Amino acid sequence: MKTALIQQKYMSSKEATRTVTRHKIAQASANGADLVVLQELHQNEYFCQSEDVKFFEYASEYQEDVLYWSDVAKENGIVLVTSLFEKRIAGLYHNTAVVFERDGAVAGKYRKMHIPDDPAFYEKFYFTPGDLGFEPIQTSLGRLGVLICWDQWYPEAARIMTLKGAELLIYPTAIGWFDTDSQEEKQRQLESWITIQRSHAIANGIPVLSCNRVGFEADSAGVMDGIRFWGNSFVCGSQGELLAQADTEEEILYATIEHTRTKEVRDIWPFLRDRRIESYNDLLKRYCD
Secondary structure: OEEEEEEOOOOOOHHHHHHHHHHHHHHHHHOOOOEEEEOOOOOOOOHHHOOOHHHHHHHHHHHHHHHHHHHHHHHHOOEEEEEEEEEEEOOEEEEEEEEEOOOOOEEEEEEOOOOOEEOOEEHHHOOOOOOOOOOOEEEOOEEEEEOOHHHHHOHHHHHHHHHOOOOEEEEEEOOEEOOOOOHHHHHHHHHHHHHHHHHHHHHHOOOEEEEEOEEEEEOOOOOOOEEEEEOOOEEEOOOOOEEEEOOOOOEEEEEEOOOHHHHHHHHHOOOOOOOOHHHOHHHHOOOOO
């Protein structure tokens, strides 16, 4: 299976950004991609840098957005992983990944479960934690374990997706640096981000695809300078081996996934066999005294 991760920057408007994304998806499809993954909240700027009720208007177009990306998936004959701002009712919104089949049908969706609240990442103001659980999405390419950004740091999410039959873990992402951070701190953050996700691949014997955005986006409130998204989208195999990695510029990142590799790895590294599930009750506690 050939995969393509669309790593790009925000183009100053939703319309301009979608046009560029659509062109890149067509390019990826023409180059043989079966599965295309887009970054977190890929239609708009990363608006969570500030808390402003005006941004809830973005979610009012959710149904139109679903129809738009359905058409894109169908016209290119690909399985497409998107990341959309979903409005259910006023005051109830989600950060939602919608997966489309080759014919444009909605294969399934995942609502982000872990919601951060950090300087310039004020997502709790906008997003209600997901209520769909950690359920793989069945597609013509296999069962996709789709998670979103902050979910990357939680081995529990990756494990549950795996135990429910996910054949890939996919993380649409929006993460970056502050320019005021030291070079050493930037490197530590980047290496931690890559390492934790590669560890999910290793611990579960499953490939991981992580698609991040790039470019500098100013804080619209002017409280902070803004975020410089670091890109570095990557694909790794079932032993955590890097199959492809981007840098900090816009790129269509291609990688080929061999499904048989998962079985081969799990046969020699049977981590799932040796789990002591009868001893893990403490994981259900917030803290163990």
